[in-house]
Every structure is written in structure tokens, then in C-alpha cells.
Amino acid sequence: MELKKVIIENFRNIVHAEYDLTSRSIFAGPNRKGKTNTILAIYWALTDLLLDGSSDYQSFKPGYIEETEVSVELVCDTFTLKKVYKGWRPRQQGSGDPGDLQHTTDYWIDGTKYKTQGEAKRALLKLLGTDQQLETSKFDLTRALIDPYYIGQGCDYKTLRSFVVEIIGDVSNEDVFAADPVLLMIRDLMARYQYDPGLAQKFVKQQVAAVKKDIEASEQQVKGLESVQDVDPILFKKAQDSIVQIDKQIEGLQVQLSGKDNPQVNEAKLKLSDLTLKLAESRTKDMEAVQEHNRQIEAEISRLQKVQQDAEQQAQDLIRRKISAENAILGNDQKIVSIEQQIEDLEARRQDRLQEYHARSAEEYMLPESQKEVCPNCGHVLNLEALESYRSAWEANKQRDLDYIVRQGKQLNNDIENLRFKIEELRKGKASSEENLPLIKQEIRSFETEAQQAQDSVGQLRKQLTDIVDSERTTALKESVKEAQDNYDNLIKAQQASVEEVQGEIKRLKAETLQHHGVLDYHVAYMVTQKKAEAMRNQIKTKEDTLIDFEQQSILVDRFLEIKLGLFQRRISGVFGDRVQFTLIKYNLKKGSWDEVCYPSVLDKNTPFEDGSGSEKILTGIYLAECVKRHLGLGDLPYIFDECDKLDTASLAAIPTQAQIITTKVDDVNYNKVTLISA
Structure with a gap:
């Protein structure tokens, strides 16, 4: 479709304007003279909106006069469209005061006025070729084909993402598993979180952190157990030898005291x-x-x-x-x-x-006598009827x-x-x-x-x-050892009560052996502690194996996301080629997870669309619209955008499209009013 002529009445600062359009129509002139308002009028006639996507109808009217009638007529190569917007305040019954502001928008297509706006819009979309039924109901296909900024930044990312997935086809989870069978290891994990990589990754990282914390706690315990020192080997050997020697001495003294082996003494020992x-x-x-x-x-x-x-x-x-x-x-x-x-x-x-x-x-009708007309002859009231x-x-x-x-x-x-x-x-x-x-x-x-x-x-x-x-058992054992020692000593004394010197020596030797037994006890305690430390080290090894499993799952979740995005990019390239990249997933550093997004880059760069220059946005937007038209089999609609001076003359002439271009250009050197020129 190509626009041949536009007639504008009372649109903002435009009282009346008529223009015969060409395939490259540029409205040039100084600022604040009506360039942008001219293309806004055309854009509104086709979309019901302004370029920024708003619908501030009251701003259409010159000086915001409420009851002014605004009209825009478009003569196309295949049909004509006229839209009239008007507002009024109906008078209230009784008081005659103006009521609330009312407004209507009437449509004429090929000279026929439509009864309802909905019926007119459906007919217009059919004529424009943008009446396709999309699952992405919020996506405005008409604006996508006439506004170079719409796909890149004119609609929210959810709407754009749904539209892109709809036209390129979705990537199933089975496609991802088929691309790399190793990912089957995390099928159950992904299914548990509805195949959301962000949620799955969050769970895995929580598990990694928990296992690391558990390992650190166990390592601290092992460190504490390992800090227990064994007795010096030389001291330990000396204690063993001393005990054996002292026991032999005591035994010899006891035999000396008893003169023979005493079963009761042996039992006590x-x-x-x-x-x-x-x-x-x-x-x-x-x-x-x-x-x-x-x-x-x-x-x-x-x-x-x-x-x-x-x-x-x-x-x-x-x-x-x-x-x-x-x-x-x-x-x-x-x-x-x-x-x-x-x-x-x-x-x-x-x-x-x-x-x-x-x-x-309570008021009563009072007729002044002066208004009566009385016959002077008979006294009859002549104007009684009046x-x-x-x-x-x-x-x-x-x-x-x-x-x-x-x-x-x-x-x-x-x-x-x-x-x-x-x-x-x-x-x-x-x-x-x-x-x-x-x-x-x-x-x-x-x-x-x-x-x-x-x-x-x-x-x-x-x-x-x-x-x-000391526990109660240890305390009791100490008492028992003391009693056994006393009993043993008493038996020896009973055998040789008169040999005090021998008994004194035996007592001294026993006191000496207690010190050596303390060294042996400390070594036994050390061996038990090391056995426990070894058991905990084995537990740490098991936990480290679990940690490796979770870290591997984390890598596979990222791999799942990487493959899915790669499959999406291949499908996107099939529709949009390789000159524009769509970002569908972005890592959120603050949350430590992946977030869904959807935005294209500018042509032949990795720069996001919204960060591109004015010329890059215009050229990229037209390129994207051409890809959509080609994929859906749609015809050309005029591209309508503001400030084409963002493009140099060569870039404007080389735009890769056969569609009509309607735009504006600031030029207060060659023109003192809005003038239509051709590129």
C-alpha cells in the first residue's frame, strides 16, 4: 500500500493542509511549524495512536478547544480513509448547563461511513493486510510495519518475546535434551522446576552453599581433633619400660614379703x-x-x-x-x-x-386592574380571554x-x-x-x-x-582403683606387717607407676581421638563427592540454557538473518539468576537497540519490519518516523525497502514553513 495524498483539518497547529505524497516524502522546515504534527496525523489515522504509543486525543485539537472537529483523510492507491474526531458537552435537562465531555471518532472508508469503530477498524486492518490472528494479542502488527521504533523499544519485552517465539517457533525441552544427551542427567531436576533454568540454578547453588558450609564445619571439627597432641614417643616408651620394671620390683618385694605366691595377693593385683x-x-x-x-x-x-x-x-x-x-x-x-x-x-x-x-x-397570581379592558357602556371585560x-x-x-x-x-x-x-x-x-x-x-x-x-x-x-x-563412672572407677590399691596394700601388709621398709618401698613404687600409667592413658585417649578424626575425614570425602555432583548439575543447567538459547538464535536467524541478534535471557548479577528479556541489537553490532544511535535505530527497525513482512507474507506499508536528519542522504536513499517512507527533517535554512520534498 502507498499513500498518494493526505488532507488534514484542525490537527494541533495545522488548520488546513494538503499534500501529494511520493515514495520518499520528507516534510522539511523549522521547528514548531507542524512537521511532526503532519506525520502524527497520518500515524493516528492508521493506528489510533501517537508515535509514542499514547492516545491523548485532547492534544489533537488546536489550543485544546474541546468542541473542535479534527479530521484526517488519506488517499491510498487501493482505498481512501477519512477519520473525524469531535467532542461536545451535551446540555443538561432543566438547567441547560453543559454536561460531561463526550467524543466520537467516525470512519469513512471509500466514502462509506461505518456504524461502529470496531467494525471500521476490522475493515481497515483487512485493507492494510495486518488482520492476521496472532496468539500474541497485545502485539500491534500494524505499528510494527510502519514504525521503525516499535519492535526495538515500542512494546514491552513480554509482548515482543511472545511474538518472536510465535513466528520463529518454540524450542521444546526435548529438543535441548536431544542436542546434548549429557543433559539427561538433570532431566528430573529441570522437571521439578518446570524447566526454568533460573529456579533450577538457584536450588543447585543453595545446595552447593549448604554442602560447602557443612564441609567447613566438619573440617573445623577435624582440625580440633587433630590439634590433640600425642605423648612424646620416647616418653611413652620410657613409661612402658618403667611400668614393667616397677611391676617386677613390686612382685619381687611381695614375694619377699610373703615367702611364696599368695593367690589372694595375686587376685587383688x-x-x-x-x-x-x-x-x-x-x-x-x-x-x-x-x-x-x-x-x-x-x-x-x-x-x-x-x-x-x-x-x-x-x-x-x-x-x-x-x-x-x-x-x-x-x-x-x-x-x-x-x-x-x-x-x-x-x-x-x-x-x-x-x-x-x-x-x-404560596405565591398567587395577581392581575393588576390596569390590564383589564372594560366596555364603558356595559362593563364587560373585553380582553378576558387574553x-x-x-x-x-x-x-x-x-x-x-x-x-x-x-x-x-x-x-x-x-x-x-x-x-x-x-x-x-x-x-x-x-x-x-x-x-x-x-x-x-x-x-x-x-x-x-x-x-x-x-x-x-x-x-x-x-x-x-x-x-x-570426670563422669560418675570415672569418679567411681577412681574410688574403685583406690579401694583395690588399698586392698592390695593391706594384703601385702597383712603378709608382712613387720617388714615396714619393704612395704614402704612397694608404696613408693606404686606411686611412681601411677605417673607412668597417666602417660599411657593420655596415649590411649589420643588414639581414640585420631580414630574419630579419620571417620570424619571419610565423611568429608563423601560430602565433597556430593558437592562435585551439585557443581556438575550447575554446569549442566547453564549448558541447558546455553543450548536452548542457541537453538532459539538459529530459529531467529532463519527469520531475521544474522545482522540482528535478539537477547532473550540476561544474567542478573544482584539476584544471581537468569531473567527473561527480549530486545534486539542494532544492525551488525552487539549494541542493544535502545543504546543505538538515531540512524542505527531507524535502519534496524526497517530491517526488522522487512523480515517480519517477508516471513508472514505481508505487503508493504509506509514507514512513518520523525527526524530523518538522523540519517545522512546516502543512508536514507539506501534503505533496503520498496515501501514508501514518510518522515520529517529540520531545515530552517532553506524553508520557513513546512514543505514536502522528495529524497
């Missing part, structure tokens, strides 16, 4: 040895129990701190709700006072109407006034009732807020109490963290 070993094992368990006890307390402290944090957050949310409810109560009170004042004013006006009604109703007519007219006027006053009174009554209804609604809203407010306050106190209890519990738990202490 075995019992003492067994209890000493058990005491060493019990001390080791005490150390492990204290470590486990402290770990459980620290875990419970972390849980209670989370409970405290959640309760404090809930309390803050409820406090905001409480403030909102209190503000609603105060606001409703203020509104009720205001409406009651309005009711009082309306009541006063209603009383005025009532008094006015009674005053008018006088009766005057009286009837006066009474009719009176009745009309009374009816008008009654209508005003009814209207005032209706207004008063409506305001009272509003007051009742406001009072109900206030009552509802007042009813909910105590519950909110109670919940706030409950959450604050919960948070305080959690905080108190944390304080109590911190007091329960303890160093290694």
Missing part, C-alpha cells in the same frame, strides 16, 4: 590392673562425651538463634500491619468527619430548597419551577443517602480494623515472647558448654 585399664577407657569416653555434648549444645544454640530471628521477623511484619490498621482507623475517622460535614451542607441546601418550594407554592391566557402561562411557569425544585430536593436526598452509606461502610472498616488490632498486638507479644525465650535459652545453653570433667 589382677583386679587393680583391670580397674586401672577401665579407668583409662572411662576417661577417654568422658572426653568424647564432653565434645559431643558441646557440639549438640552449639547445634541447639544455632537452632534457637534461627527461631529468635524468625520470631523477630514475624513480629516486625505484624508491627507493620498494626501501624497500617491504626492508620486506617485514623484515616476513616477523618473521612467520616469530612462526609458528615458534606451531609450537613447538603441538609442545609435541602432545607433551602424546601423553603424555596413553600415560598413559590387575561386567562396570561394566568395559565403564569401558573404553568409556577408548576415548572416547583417541579424543578422537587427534582433538586430528590437529588439532594439521594446524595445524602449515598454519603450516609459511605459513612456506614467506613465505620464497618474502622470496626474491622479495631477488631483485628488487639489480635495483631497479641500476636506481636507472642512472637516477641518467643524471641525472648529463645534468646534466654541460648544464654542458658552457653552456660552448659563445659570442659572435660
Whole structure:
């Protein structure tokens, strides 16, 4: 389609203008003389909108005069279109005052006026060839073919994205899996999050962070266990040798005291040895129990701190709700006072109407005697019929006034009732807020109490963290060892009560062996600790394997997105070629996730459309529109845009399209008014 002629009446600062258009029509002239308004008129006739997508109809009219009639007529090579926009204020019955502003837009196509705008628009779209039914209902195909800026920045990204996917075809998830079978490893993960890479990646990264945190905690525990030092090997060997030597000495002394092996002494000695070993094992368990006890307390402290944090957050949310409810109560009170004042004013006006009604109703028709024409001969009133007519007219006027006053009174009554209804609604809203407010306050106190209890519990738990202490079993074993030792000593004394020097030596040797047994006990405790550290290192290895699995899933999710975007780009290239790239997914650094977007680049660059220069945007927009026309099999429509001086002469002449171009150019050197020139 090509425009041959345009006739404009009363459009903004254009009183009347007619132009015969060519295939490259440029409206040149100084600023503020009507260049842009000329192409706005053409654009509005075809789209019902201004170039920026708005529909400020009142701005069409010169000086914003409400009742001015605006018309634009387009003569095309295949049809004619005339649109007339007009507004008026109908007079109100009774008072005759102007009512609310009304407006209509009438359409004539090929000289035929259409009954409704909807019918006219459907006929116009059919003539333009843009009546195709698109699933993307919000996408304006007409604007896309005549406005170089529409596809790049004239519609929101969701609408553009849906349109692009519709014309190029969607990429299924199975297409992505088929492109790289390795991705089948994350099929269940992607299905769980409806194949949304952003949500899946967020979950995987949360798992990675959690496993890393768990590994760090375990490594700290291992570090603590590994910090336990073993006894010096030389000291350990010396203690072993010393114990063996001392035991032999004691045994020799005991034999010396008894003169023979004493079964009772031997039994006491075995019992003492067994209890000493058990005491060493019990001390080791005490150390492990204290470590486990402290770990459980620290875990419970972390849980209670989370409970405290959640309760404090809930309390803050409820406090905001409480403030909102209190503000609603105060606001409703203020509104009720205001409406009651309005009711009082309306009541006063209603009383005025009532008094006015009674005053008018009480009026009686008075005919001055001077108006009578009496026959001087017979005294008959000659103009009696005219006088009766005057009286009837006066009474009719009176009745009309009374009816008008009654209508005003009814209207005032209706207004008063409506305001009272509003007051009742406001009072109900206030009552509802007042009813909910105590519950909110109670919940706030409950959450604050919960948070305080959690905080108190944390304080109590911190007091329960303890160093290694002897358990009841260890204490009992110490007593048992002491009793066994005393029993053994007593038996020896019983055998040789008179040989005090030998007994003294045995006692000294036993005291000495306790020191060496302490070294052995410390080594046993060290070996138990290292065994536990080794078990935890094995757990860390398992967790590291899990971490590797999650990190691999993260890589595969990115790969899934990369392949899907690649498939989309190949489909996009099939429609739009390789000169323009569409960005469909963008990484959000702040959120750490992928967001859906949709915007093209300018021709032959990676620069986003909205960041391109004026000439780049115009050339790219026309290129995109030509691709859409070619793909959908649509005919040419005129390209309409402002400020073609953004393009140099060569670029304007070399625009790759056979479609008509209608644009503007600022030129206050060669022209002092709007002038139509050809490129």
C-alpha cells in the first residue's frame, strides 16, 4: 500500500493542509511549524495512536478547544480513509448547563461511513493486510510495519518475546535434551522446576552453599581433633619400660614379703590392673562425651538463634500491619468527619430548597386592574380571554419551577443517602480494623515472647558448654582403683606387717607407676581421638563427592540454557538473518539468576537497540519490519518516523525497502514553513 495524498483539518497547529505524497516524502522546515504534527496525523489515522504509543486525543485539537472537529483523510492507491474526531458537552435537562465531555471518532472508508469503530477498524486492518490472528494479542502488527521504533523499544519485552517465539517457533525441552544427551542427567531436576533454568540454578547453588558450609564445619571439627597432641614417643616408651620394671620390683618385694605366691595377693593385683585399664577407657569416653555434648549444645544454640530471628521477623511484619490498621482507623475517622460535614451542607441546601418550594407554592397570581379592558357602556371585560391566557402561562411557569425544585430536593436526598452509606461502610472498616488490632498486638507479644525465650535459652545453653570433667563412672572407677590399691596394700601388709621398709618401698613404687600409667592413658585417649578424626575425614570425602555432583548439575543447567538459547538464535536467524541478534535471557548479577528479556541489537553490532544511535535505530527497525513482512507474507506499508536528519542522504536513499517512507527533517535554512520534498 502507498499513500498518494493526505488532507488534514484542525490537527494541533495545522488548520488546513494538503499534500501529494511520493515514495520518499520528507516534510522539511523549522521547528514548531507542524512537521511532526503532519506525520502524527497520518500515524493516528492508521493506528489510533501517537508515535509514542499514547492516545491523548485532547492534544489533537488546536489550543485544546474541546468542541473542535479534527479530521484526517488519506488517499491510498487501493482505498481512501477519512477519520473525524469531535467532542461536545451535551446540555443538561432543566438547567441547560453543559454536561460531561463526550467524543466520537467516525470512519469513512471509500466514502462509506461505518456504524461502529470496531467494525471500521476490522475493515481497515483487512485493507492494510495486518488482520492476521496472532496468539500474541497485545502485539500491534500494524505499528510494527510502519514504525521503525516499535519492535526495538515500542512494546514491552513480554509482548515482543511472545511474538518472536510465535513466528520463529518454540524450542521444546526435548529438543535441548536431544542436542546434548549429557543433559539427561538433570532431566528430573529441570522437571521439578518446570524447566526454568533460573529456579533450577538457584536450588543447585543453595545446595552447593549448604554442602560447602557443612564441609567447613566438619573440617573445623577435624582440625580440633587433630590439634590433640600425642605423648612424646620416647616418653611413652620410657613409661612402658618403667611400668614393667616397677611391676617386677613390686612382685619381687611381695614375694619377699610373703615367702611364696599368695593367690589372694595375686587376685587383688589382677583386679587393680583391670580397674586401672577401665579407668583409662572411662576417661577417654568422658572426653568424647564432653565434645559431643558441646557440639549438640552449639547445634541447639544455632537452632534457637534461627527461631529468635524468625520470631523477630514475624513480629516486625505484624508491627507493620498494626501501624497500617491504626492508620486506617485514623484515616476513616477523618473521612467520616469530612462526609458528615458534606451531609450537613447538603441538609442545609435541602432545607433551602424546601423553603424555596413553600415560598413559590404560596405565591398567587395577581392581575393588576390596569390590564383589564372594560366596555364603558356595559362593563364587560373585553380582553378576558387574553387575561386567562396570561394566568395559565403564569401558573404553568409556577408548576415548572416547583417541579424543578422537587427534582433538586430528590437529588439532594439521594446524595445524602449515598454519603450516609459511605459513612456506614467506613465505620464497618474502622470496626474491622479495631477488631483485628488487639489480635495483631497479641500476636506481636507472642512472637516477641518467643524471641525472648529463645534468646534466654541460648544464654542458658552457653552456660552448659563445659570442659572435660570426670563422669560418675570415672569418679567411681577412681574410688574403685583406690579401694583395690588399698586392698592390695593391706594384703601385702597383712603378709608382712613387720617388714615396714619393704612395704614402704612397694608404696613408693606404686606411686611412681601411677605417673607412668597417666602417660599411657593420655596415649590411649589420643588414639581414640585420631580414630574419630579419620571417620570424619571419610565423611568429608563423601560430602565433597556430593558437592562435585551439585557443581556438575550447575554446569549442566547453564549448558541447558546455553543450548536452548542457541537453538532459539538459529530459529531467529532463519527469520531475521544474522545482522540482528535478539537477547532473550540476561544474567542478573544482584539476584544471581537468569531473567527473561527480549530486545534486539542494532544492525551488525552487539549494541542493544535502545543504546543505538538515531540512524542505527531507524535502519534496524526497517530491517526488522522487512523480515517480519517477508516471513508472514505481508505487503508493504509506509514507514512513518520523525527526524530523518538522523540519517545522512546516502543512508536514507539506501534503505533496503520498496515501501514508501514518510518522515520529517529540520531545515530552517532553506524553508520557513513546512514543505514536502522528495529524497
